[in-house]
């Protein structure tokens with residue numbers, strides 16, 4: 001009997017960490033040549049091996065957020081109820097309860113099963129090469145192409161992130177047609193920190209996936225106010241998210257014990273465009289905010 005796509009994908013050897021770090025041409029070739037194979041393998045995995053009974057959908061989210069967002073989609077004039085769930089924790093950095101901490105175990109079990117699938121996944125190598133992270137968007141090579149995960153990923157971005165981002169940062173309107181995402185996992189000694197940087201996004205939603213009992217020390221995210229020289233260190237609680245413009249300088253402090261896992265979701269415009277420096281904040285009608293762009297997804301990927 002001939003091998004299935006899932007068996008073929010599993011039989012491949014991933015490029016070495018060194019080759020990935022040095023961005024050797026063979027690495028790009030590996031992902032490009034096998035793009036269709038991996039996509040088929042994830043489909044096959046989902047159909048044949050994914051026994052999770054739970055549904056990967058908005059029931060994983062905080063109920064208050066889900067209810068307020070559902071209401072706002074039905075009647076955008078009710079979006080204030082969404083705004084009430086956002087706390088400004090540093091200048092132009094907002095925090096919200098995104099996932100229901102009680103449901104995070106289901107999501108994390110799913111992500112464990114993704115690792116156990118043994119289908120090659122490309123780790124994020126933007127600022128650092130994270131060993132236990134994955135690319136989430138179809139524009140990225142070696143992304144997590146399981147169809148039910150992709151539906152959920154798009155729901156997080158289209159139903160939740162984009163209108164909330166527009167509510168806070170109206171100048172991103174039009175610079176929010178394209179999606180990007182990855183997961184990161186911090187642990188002491190290996191992948192412990194990220195130096196100060198800005199993101200190549202118009203807006204970033206950084207969602208913590210730690211279970212209530214998964215405590216950690218260190219690993220605060222610093223937000224820098226360039227104008228005042230102030231630095232504010234914020235610590236994630238299970239299932240909470242921070243949302244900020246991509247151009248805010250931030251860094252992850254070294255994690256000193258435990259582990260921290262998150263999803264990082266980005267929106268930007270076609271071909272990676274972001275709002276110009278000092279862009280005016282237009283006044284936008286609520287009904288414009290609660291819409292999904294019809295532009296086709298392009299293939300631009302910042303890393």
Ligand SMILES: O=C(O)CCC(=O)C(=O)O
Nearest residue numbers: 194199206221252262264
């Ligand atoms: O540590 C974090 O949560 C921030 C990660 C981050 O800034 C990034 O991946 O660009």
Ligand SMILES: [Fe+2]
Nearest residue numbers: 197198199250
């Ligand atoms: Fe970042």
